[in-house]
Amino acid sequence: xxxxxxxxxxxxxxxxxxxxxxxxxxxxxxxxxxxxxxxxxxxxxxxxxxxxxxxxxxxxxxxxxxxxxxxxxxxxxxxxxxxxxxxxxxxxxxxxxxxxxxxxxxxxxxxxxxxxxxxxxxxxxxxxxxxxxxxxxxxxxxxxxxxxxxxxxxxxxxxxxxxxxxxxxxxxxxxxxxxxxxxxxxxxxxxxxxxxxxxxxxxxxxxxxxxxxxxxxxxxxxxx
Amino acid sequence: xxxxxxxxxxxxxxxxxxxxxxxxxxxxxxxxxxxxxxxxxxxxxxxxxxxxxxxxxxxxxxxxxxxxxxxxxxxxxxxxxxxxxxxxxxxxxxxxxxxxxxxxxxxxxxxxxxxxxxxxxxxxxxxxxxxxxxxxxxxxxxxxxxxxxxxxxxxxxxxxxxxxxxxxxxxxxxxxxxxxxxxxxxxxxxxxxxxxxxxxxxxxxxxxxxxxxxxxxxxxxxxxxxxxxxxxxxxxxxxxxxxxxxxxxxxxxxxxxxxxxxxxxxxxxxxxxxxxxxxxxxxxxxxxxxxxxxxxxxxxxxxxxxxxxxxxxxxxxxxxxxxxxxxxxxxxxxxxxxxxxxxxxxxxxxxxxxxxxxxxxxxxxxxxxxxxxxxxxxxxxxxxxxxxxxxxxxxxxxxxxxxxxxxxxxxxxxxxxxxxxxxxxxxxxxxxxxxxxxxxxxxxxxxxxxxxxxxxxxxxxxxxxxxxxxx
Numbered sequence: 151x152x153x154x155x156x157x158x159x160x161x162x163x164x165x166x167x168x169x170x171x172x173x174x175x176x177x178x179x180x181x182x183x184x185x186x187x188x189x190x191x192x193x194x195x196x197x198x199x200x201x202x203x204x205x206x207x208x209x210x211x212x213x214x215x216x217x218x219x220x221x222x223x224x225x226x227x228x229x230x231x232x233x234x235x236x237x238x239x240x241x242x243x244x245x246x247x248x249x250x251x252x253x254x255x256x257x258x259x260x261x262x263x264x265x266x267x268x269x270x271x272x273x274x275x276x277x278x279x280x281x282x283x284x285x286x287x288x289x290x291x292x293x294x295x296x297x298x299x300x301x302x303x304x305x306x307x308x309x310x311x312x313x314x315x316x317x318x319x320x321x322x323x324x325x326x327x328x329x330x331x332x333x334x335x336x337x338x339x340x341x342x343x344x345x346x347x348x349x350x351x352x353x354x355x356x357x358x359x360x361x362x363x364x365x366x367x368x369x370x371x372x373x374x
Numbered sequence: 375x376x377x378x379x380x381x382x383x384x385x386x387x388x389x390x391x392x393x394x395x396x397x398x399x400x401x402x403x404x405x406x407x408x409x410x411x412x413x414x415x416x417x418x419x420x421x422x423x424x425x426x427x428x429x430x431x432x433x434x435x436x437x438x439x440x441x442x443x444x445x446x447x448x449x450x451x452x453x454x455x456x457x458x459x460x461x462x463x464x465x466x467x468x469x470x471x472x473x474x475x476x477x478x479x480x481x482x483x484x485x486x487x488x489x490x491x492x493x494x495x496x497x498x499x500x501x502x503x504x505x506x507x508x509x510x511x512x513x514x515x516x517x518x519x520x521x522x523x524x525x526x527x528x529x530x531x532x533x534x535x536x537x538x539x540x541x542x543x544x545x546x547x548x549x550x551x552x553x554x555x556x557x558x559x560x561x562x563x564x565x566x567x568x569x570x571x572x573x574x575x576x577x578x579x580x581x582x583x584x585x586x587x588x589x590x591x592x593x594x595x596x597x598x599x600x601x602x603x604x605x606x607x608x609x610x611x612x613x614x615x616x617x618x619x620x621x622x623x624x625x626x627x628x629x630x631x632x633x634x635x636x637x638x639x640x641x642x643x644x645x646x647x648x649x650x651x652x653x654x655x656x657x658x659x660x661x662x663x664x665x666x667x668x669x670x671x672x673x674x675x676x677x678x679x680x681x682x683x684x685x686x687x688x689x690x691x692x693x694x695x696x697x698x699x700x701x702x703x704x705x706x707x708x709x710x711x712x713x714x715x716x717x718x719x720x721x722x723x724x725x726x727x728x729x730x731x732x733x734x735x736x737x738x739x740x741x742x743x744x745x746x747x748x749x750x751x752x753x754x755x756x757x758x759x760x761x762x763x764x765x766x767x768x769x770x771x772x773x774x775x776x777x778x779x780x781x782x783x784x785x786x787x788x789x790x791x792x793x794x795x796x797x798x799x800x801x802x803x804x805x806x807x808x809x810x811x812x813x814x815x816x817x818x819x820x821x822x823x824x825x826x827x828x829x830x831x832x833x834x835x836x837x838x839x840x841x842x843x844x845x
Binding site: 159219233234235252326330331332334335336337338340343344346348363366367 | 419466529573656658659661662663665668669673676690691692704707708709711712714715736739742743747750752804808
């Protein structure tokens with residue numbers, strides 16, 4: 151999958167580029183709005199990451215112009231501007247998602263995947279599996295091997311979120327936002343406690359262990 | 375130099391007030407005195423006119439009855455009884471010859487009337503005028519009137535007495551008026567000085583404060599009234615400003631401290647990692663520390679901004695009617711594992727009917743989460759935390775009760791201060807911003823928060839928010 155990064159800060163762009171390559175994406179980088187607009191119109195990218203404050207042409211103008219010329223490439227706006235108005239303006243100009251700096255790299259990756267999945271219209275699966283763990287999205291039944299596992303609603307939601315992002319790191323912030331719809335991180339680590347409970351139910355006594363803690367980053371559900 | 379001082383005086387409030395006061399007083403007084411004087415004058419004039427007319431009528435009748443000799447007799451008698459200096463009578467024949475008169479000793483210089491009978495305007499029977507006879511110091515009031523057959527009678531009264539009286543009256547009135555204006559000037563000056571004395575004190579204090587001495591206050595005034603009220607208001611304002619400055623300094627110190635500590639930890643960890651070659655396994659730990667500390671810093675910054683935005687009212691919010699019960703239940707669900715880990719009994723007393731308040735869901739979530747977090751954090755293992763929602767007439771009341779460590783009396787007044795932590799030995803236990811945020815949110819929504827606590831026994835937090843009715 152090809153991703154375009156339009157970002158004037160070379161350091162940030164370099165890290166994103168490197169990170170995305172490691173995630174298996176093909177990445178191009180434009181350092182100003184003019185180049186970015188030209189590239190997004192001439193190449194078939196799967197998604198674009200767009201800064202707002204850019205030299206020559208600003209990000210919102212790039213968005214408006216590319217949408218006016220019929221480009222449907224999904225766009226994640228990446229900006230230091232974090233007010234509600236800025237977000238709304240960004241989405242109204244044709245952005246598909248809005249992420250504020252500083253951001254967790256794993257969140258960017260997760261959002262990119264979600265965006266591409268949505269835009270390509272990948273059929274929604276009815277079951278998710280990791281090793282011998284399986285969840286049925288319709289009946290909400292969870293099985294590990296032959297055992298049926300009883301989960302509380304929020305535990306199920308957490309597991310589903312981890313399964314949907316299988317193999318990718320999800321941060322505490324992402325979890326609390328998706329599972330509890332909280333847009334802030336409480337002082338006490340509520341996520342850790344919840345992951346602990348979930349591990350007791352799906353990993354304790356089974357092999358391989360599926361949920362791993364990535365120190366400083368978050369959690370990942372991964373079959374070896 | 376003198377001119378500049380004069381110019382400054384012109385703008386001086388004291389001088390202005392005094393001049394206005396005196397000016398108005400003078401004007402009023404002068405008008406009153408003038409009216410008084412004019413009235414007296416008119417009264418005299420009318421009285422003399424009356425006398426002249428009466429006498430004229432008498433002589434007219436006399437002339438008809440007794441002719442010239444009767445006039446002559448009566449003129450002499452009348453003038454002697456009234457004083458020859460004071461009155462005179464003269465009778466002129468049609469040819470201008472004076473045919474009868476009183477004693478004219480005191481009336482030297484009195485001219486004969488020009489064209490005796492014809493001098494009267496348009497056949498009027500008589501004319502009264504005031505003249506100054508040459509060589510006399512006082513005016514005279516003179517009536518010239520027809521007696522019939524072309525004879526003309528002239529009756530004159532000296533105005534000496536009246537003019538003396540009026541002059542004396544004028545002297546007395548001007549003396550009195552001048553004195554009154556002088557007294558007014560002094561009184562006006564005194565009153566203005568007293569009225570503005572306090573303002574000068576306040577100005578002096580303001581100047582000293584401008585130079586940087588914030589401790590200065592306006593000395594308590596002996597005066598009462600508006601200026602004293604102004605002084606008190608001024609001092610109260612200064613107290614408030616000073617309190618703000620002090621709290622700002624504290625907050626700045628705290629921010630500096632709270633930012634410095636994580637930065638120090640990041641720096642030290644990174645430096646240590648680089649000092650000597652280490653096991654590859656050690657590096658992820660350092661990186662993880664770095665990320666955690668950065669996240670803490672970011673969180674701190676966000677929360678600080680959030681609070682300032684709410685307090686300064688610049689936060690753009692999308693207000694809506696929010697039912698508090700689901701928010702409360704979600705929050706309890708979120709914190710349930712924490713409570714279980716500490717063996718704390720966390721219970722929610724539900725409220726069946728919707729209890730809505732006007733606010734932003736995310737902000738209300740945050741407020742509730744902070745209060746719950748605190749209750750759990752400061753309750754020991756095996757304790758109890760109970761949460762309740764009560765709907766009163768116009769208020770939604772959230773109650774958070776715990777049997778935790780409580781807050782000591784000395785700490786209680788300060789719990790809402792930014793970065794204030796009761797337990798200073800545990801700087802990692804939180805940002806110290808939780809309750810500041812709660813208070814800011816509650817106040818922004820027009821609500822009220824009360825915290826009562828018994829040290830060692832537990833804490834009771836009550837949040838009341840204006841309730842939306844029948845939405």
